Amino acid sequence: MKQILAKNNDVEEIEMRQVYAQTLKQLFETNEKVIALDADLLFASGMRKNWALYPDRVIECGIAEANMFGVAAGLSKEGMIPFVHTFSSFASRRALDQLYMSCAYSQLNVKVLGSDPGISSALNGGTHAGNEDIGFLRPIPGITIVEPTDSTMFQWVLNEVVDKYGIFYIRMFRMKAVKIYEEGSSFELGKAVKLREGKDLTIITSGLQVAESLKAADSLAEEGISARVLDMFTIKPIDEDSIVQAAEETGAIVTAENHNIIGGLGSAVAEVLGEKCPTPLERIGINELFGEVGPVDYLRSRFELTQKDIVNKAKAVLARK
Amino acid sequence: MVSQERIKELELFSKEIRKKTLLEIATLGIGHVGGSMSIVEVIACLYGDALRVDPNNPSWEYRDRFILSKGHAGPAMYAALALRGFFPQDELLTLNKPGTSLPSHTDHNKTPGVDMTTGSLGQGISSAVGIALACKLKNLDNYTYCLVGDGECDEGQVWEALMFAANYNLDKFILFVDKNARQLDGFTDECISLGDLKGKIEEFGFDVVELQDGHDIASICNAINHAKSVKDKPSAIILNTVKAKGVPAASRVANNHNMVLSMADYEEACAYLDSQSA
Numbered sequence: 286m287k288q289i290l291a292k293n294n295d296v297e298e299i300e301m302r303q304v305y306a307q308t309l310k311q312l313f314e315t316n317e318k319v320i321a322l323d324a325d326l327l328f329a330s331g332m333r334k335n336w337a338l339y340p341d342r343v344i345e346c347g348i349a350e351a352n353m354f355g356v357a358a359g360l361s362k363e364g365m366i367p368f369v370h371t372f373s374s375f376a377s378r379r380a381l382d383q384l385y386m387s388c389a390y391s392q393l394n395v396k397v398l399g400s401d402p403g404i405s406s407a408l409n410g411g412t413h414a415g416n417e418d419i420g421f422l423r424p425i426p427g428i429t430i431v432e433p434t435d436s437t438m439f440q441w442v443l444n445e446v447v448d449k450y451g452i453f454y455i456r457m458f459r460m461k462a463v464k465i466y467e468e469g470s471s472f473e474l475g476k477a478v479k480l481r482e483g484k485d486l487t488i489i490t491s492g493l494q495v496a497e498s499l500k501a502a503d504s505l506a507e508e509g510i511s512a513r514v515l516d517m518f519t520i521k522p523i524d525e526d527s528i529v530q531a532a533e534e535t536g537a538i539v540t541a542e543n544h545n546i547i548g549g550l551g552s553a554v555a556e557v558l559g560e561k562c563p564t565p566l567e568r569i570g571i572n573e574l575f576g577e578v579g580p581v582d583y584l585r586s587r588f589e590l591t592q593k594d595i596v597n598k599a600k601a602v603l604a605r606k
Numbered sequence: 607m608v609s610q611e612r613i614k615e616l617e618l619f620s621k622e623i624r625k626k627t628l629l630e631i632a633t634l635g636i637g638h639v640g641g642s643m644s645i646v647e648v649i650a651c652l653y654g655d656a657l658r659v660d661p662n663n664p665s666w667e668y669r670d671r672f673i674l675s676k677g678h679a680g681p682a683m684y685a686a687l688a689l690r691g692f693f694p695q696d697e698l699l700t701l702n703k704p705g706t707s708l709p710s711h712t713d714h715n716k717t718p719g720v721d722m723t724t725g726s727l728g729q730g731i732s733s734a735v736g737i738a739l740a741c742k743l744k745n746l747d748n749y750t751y752c753l754v755g756d757g758e759c760d761e762g763q764v765w766e767a768l769m770f771a772a773n774y775n776l777d778k779f780i781l782f783v784d785k786n787a788r789q790l791d792g793f794t795d796e797c798i799s800l801g802d803l804k805g806k807i808e809e810f811g812f813d814v815v816e817l818q819d820g821h822d823i824a825s826i827c828n829a830i831n832h833a834k835s836v837k838d839k840p841s842a843i844i845l846n847t848v849k850a851k852g853v854p855a856a857s858r859v860a861n862n863h864n865m866v867l868s869m870a871d872y873e874e875a876c877a878y879l880d881s882q883s884a
Contacts, residue, residue, distance in 0.1 A: 320743075341743060344739070346770065347766075347769070347770075347773075349763075349766035349769070349770070351728075351729075351732065351762075351763040351766060352732045352735075352763055352766035352767050352770055353732075354732070355729050355730075355731070355732020355733045355735070355736060355763070355767065356732055356733070356735060356736035356739065356770065357736060358722070358732070358733045358736060359722070359732070359733040359734060359735065359736020359737035359738070359739065359740060360736045360737075360739065360740045362714070362721070362722060362733065362736070362737055362740075363736075363737055363740030363741065363744070364740075365740055365743075382726055382729075383729060383732070383763075386723070386725065386726045386729055387723070387726075387729045387732065387733055390723060391713075391714065391715070391722070391723035391733075392715050
């Protein structure tokens with residue numbers, strides 16, 4: 286695996302959902318077993334054109350998420366490779382028993398795309414915000430949970446999981462990402478990427494919070510604080526070694542996620558630290574609040590997920606060292 | 607039309623299935639007697655006649671698939687599978703024992719011949735329509751059968767699956783509804799009444815046949831043959847059945863959905879069944 290870090294962390298041209306649609310189209314052409322499902326969100330996921338081009342490969346299930354997961358289970362049983370998309374809230378709350386029993390407990394092969402996680406639900410608001418999706422899904426035995434950071438990693442993830450058997454939950458936001466990795470980068474599932482070296486503390490982050498964490502690290506650097514930044518894009522199985530190494534080498538951890546502080550990345554890191562290397566930890570995430578409507582920038586401030594909030598937590602954890 | 611000889615064979619097969627199912631449950635001491643007994647005849651018609659399967663090759667690609675969506679009736683299916691040779695009959699005595707290959711609810715990872723894991727009601731039918739769709743996309747000429755309970759039809763997901771099957775013209779999907787008129791808490795009409803079930807399923811785009819006697823072998827076989835001939839839409843066969851049919855002990859308990867069954871109760875049932883067909 287090799288990651289080529291982007292020189293400039295600018296907003297990408299391509300939307301993440303376009304990456305999904307383009308990559309699925311390529312997969313349709315190269316792998317006859319790949320089949321995509323959606324519950325009346327083909328327009329939202331960017332897959333509408335693929336539906337017209339490949340009517341036998343894109344299965345519209347209508348607004349019936351529970352049935353959709355069962356259909357995916359059936360398709361998997363017959364040797365197909367289903368990619369199932371719906372909003373992260375519906376994948377993890379509405380159809381949780383179906384994902385759990387029909388797919389995971391049944392040991393089938395299903396890739397789930399949960400979109401609009403956390404603050405990226407924006408104007409759809411709190412009813413549609415998947416703020417706890419990782420929390421609901423993480424305990425499922427055998428599940429792999431991945432949160433791609435940008436278009437390069439997302440495309441890599443989709444291609445990587447096709448040939449891997451099992452239940453995969455890919456937490457995708459649909460809008461444009463901030464570029465973190467140059468094209469040509471490759472990764473390893475279950476291995477964090479060290480975006481910045483540092484010795485005073487480590488910021489462990491994923492998804493939309495990666496860009497914020499890098500800005501926070503820059504800010505801290507200006508004050509003479511050296512922050513390591515780890516992109517923990519695989520939340521399960523989590524990269525325990527990199528967490529322990531960060532704990533031992535830097536002595537303080539801040540986690541930053543676009544998710545409830547309960548059940549997600551912060552909790553997963555806390556579990557490792559508690560058992561392997563107790564270390565002061567502060568968590569950035571949505572804290573005892575439901576989602577609400579607003580543009581992403583507003584929600585980032587509202588839920589204290591900004592780089593300033595990360596900097597403040599960094600200073601707080603340093604004071605506990 | 608099914609021959610008289612065939613009907614006799616299937617009636618005998620039904621009796622065997624009923625006895626073996628009760629033996630499984632009595633060996634453990636407790637189980638889902640009611641709902642296992644109501645489906646014995648349709649299971650006999652499937653595994654004794656309609657289903658094209660190979661006990662030596664449970665994953666045979668060209669087989670007909672069968673999904674028991676009311677998975678708690680697994681014991682009846684296990685009896686048929688064992689009698690057909692999918693696994694040794696003495697394994698039936700391990701129902702629900704620790705480490706068993708025969709759990710209370712059907713599991714495709716544990717039992718040869720089981721096509722899908724079910725248990726949480728309303729979900730098996732969705733997997734079944736997914737399997738039927740896959741078979742259609744693969745241009746197989748096999749059939750996918752699924753069996754739901756009437757109580758199970760309270761689950762909204764069942765109706766999602768019906769809409770899906772009709773919309774995708776899954777004309778090789780054949781659904782049985784075990785209408786034994788009861789669910790765990792009592793008569794279905796006391797809990798949530800299904801109303802005109804036949805009319806509802808028809809409105810959802812199915813060809814529907816309702817059998818007044820869901821234990822009549824000839825009717826079941828003829829209904830299956832009719833369903834197989836229906837083109838461009840999926841089919842449903844509603845079976846009016848008796849929960850716990852054939853088990854005298856069931857009349858002595860308030861609720862036969864999941865009941866204690868002793869070896870004495872089993873022997874009593876065997877004697878009763880033998881006296882019926884003498």
